Amino acid sequence: MLSALDLARRIEAGTLTPVEVVEACAAAIAKREQEIGAFAVLDIENARQRALEPALRSLPLRGLPVGIKDIFDTADLPTHYGSQIYAGYQPRSDAAMVTLVRRAGGIKLGKTVTTEFASLEPAATRNPRNPAHTPGGSSSGSAAGVAAGMVPIAIGSQTGGSVIRPAAYCGVAGFKPSFRMLPTVGMKCFSWSLDTVGLFAAGVADVAFAAQAISGRELRIDQAQPQAPTIALVRSRAWPEASPDMQHAVEDAATRAERAGAKLIALELPEAIEQATSVHAIVQNYEAFRALAFEYDNHREELGPILRAQLDEAAAITADTYDDARRVARRARQAFANLMSDVSIILTPSAPGAAPPGLNSTGLPTFNKLWTLLGAPCVNVPGLLDREGLPLGIQAVGRFARDRMTLEAACFLEGVVSQ
């Protein structure tokens, strides 16, 4: 994999050029893209041209290539949202994230594959760690592209578990920031209360570097001496759905963290928080039935069967049911803020286990939906493998707006599990 931070430092030091980085990406793409299918559209020629601009070197992203999930509009590249309904669609303008990446000195390398409208409907992308397995979804191409060394940074989005799960399955760092830290403007909407822009990179310090460069917030953790965090091991109600390997990975990480100086506590989620898990689908689907109203009313037969059935069911959700669900979510957010007052992060699985075999499913957002609903910052910590050599991702979940603390604690965990 390409470490964004390492590349940026070398460009800054003058020992590497943005052109050389683009060529390294192009070489990895030439080698593996046919098998993996991480990109919906490539833009390597334009990237080569832009890499020549001298101004890039003094901008935060230093001319690093970035993959853009094909759920974000691009003014100069077709945008399909993973749906045949948008075949040949060329937006008029860039999504906010695309312009922010450019403002920060990033180079758009191409559009990465998304599942259909970022839903659970699988795409054709394969997992670079084992191409017989799913890379997860919906940010399938962003996770796979980073994992295959094709691009050092990729943009994704999460409504259920679409950043953290594919990051876990592909063995890369994934960062879902606090709700609305990064703008969703120009991103195809699935659920306006849940859609969250996220980032992928090789390691936690890389993803923190990218997040700072794009957001302008103090999120870099590579220059700090991180304090040992207070880690709450949470075996939520979903815990039995984690594989034995995953349960062991989380518990082992906790033990190692404690040995390395972290304060470890066991935490039980109060009912006000646990019950919010079940309302995620109500909020998501009520909104999706409206956000995708045009597509559902005019192109229902062109939707994939999973999404079509989901929207068929969503039509029956009443405003009262939706309002009740939002009230449950609001109370859970308050309870979560209180719960986290003395805790740096919650440690919990990123996914039920390693990437499942086959491409018929992108896996389950069991360990992600709650935190998305709470708007809490989440980081997939890479570095662990199961007995078959597939990545096992563990997750650091922080309090809303404590993105930096969450990244620091995730970096601490990454350090202890890799030893």
Place this chain on the structure above:
Amino acid sequence: MLSALDLARRIEAGTLTPVEVVEACAAAIAKREQEIGAFAVLDIENARQRALEPALRSLPLRGLPVGIKDIFDTADLPTHYGSQIYAGYQPRSDAAMVTLVRRAGGIKLGKTVTTEFASLEPAATRNPRNPAHTPGGSSSGSAAGVAAGMVPIAIGSQTGGSVIRPAAYCGVAGFKPSFRMLPTVGMKCFSWSLDTVGLFAAGVADVAFAAQAISGRELRIDQAQPQAPTIALVRSRAWPEASPDMQHAVEDAATRAERAGAKLIALELPEAIEQATSVHAIVQNYEAFRALAFEYDNHREELGPILRAQLDEAAAITADTYDDARRVARRARQAFANLMSDVSIILTPSAPGAAPPGLNSTGLPTFNKLWTLLGAPCVNVPGLLDREGLPLGIQAVGRFARDRMTLEAACFLEGVVSQ
């Protein structure tokens, strides 16, 4: 003006057809549109065709024509967002609101004029009450179109005061529902924390009818026997900025309401709420600099001078300043919910006074920004005139999610001021 409720009842009773309503609109447009300029694009021929569909009569909007602010995407009509940057732009899909209007049995009559990206940059629309005056903005065409009897219902949006102010200036009912009651998907974003979809119609019962038809929520007030509300007369810190006519109009409405049985209390806004007024611009402009990043970075010279200067300044707002502003807003929302526990509505001006003369300014959102930031439902109550015969709008502001109660109280006020 065309009463949506009256037209819908007559269609339902079989004494009027949707075709006849379209023709009435077409006649009003033929008579006044050249002078007023309410529409960016008209779609009367398609409206005539669609009005023939027999299924419309059994749908909630009964085939009524609807004007769509040209800030919402339409798949079959060009969409300009009031900006030359989008000249000739034809979106691929409809905004959620456009499909929801169609789902409800509404007929799109055309796109109504918006100011540039719904900003303070004025458009060319004139006020039907006196064409030498501004209709207000940014939903200039939606308010003017309803006021001129060209369309019974129009969709608008409010980020500062863009629904309530033009409704007040044009003498129609304007309804800005609770934040995110109506979806902003497919609407050009200015500020994702503030942009709110709103509705225009002749009277309060008409706008409530339209809101129920489109949202599927129980918002109609025409069949209920409304209870006398508890009304809080709020002379906020902005009160001295209201004209003497406006101050008198609000106080007189309060007196009349009390005489008609309402409970009247005088309320002072706590500091936690008053101070939020000053953070509206920070939230709005920090987000606009990102939401309009593509336009600003690629087409700065094509922006109008007001918006360009606004975005130039916005570039300097830091994330810390923005986060502080959001905290102030959050505390204000909590304080407002507490304040409103025993109150049906706050009564306050909709605008500093009647529509100012000239088309160089759309007026000021002085009496709107705070409530937009709080996400509170607001209704412009029409019916009062100043000494020159121009409309004076008074405003009912309710607690978040109490949209129906707010509409009921606004209807009560509308009744007492018209007597």
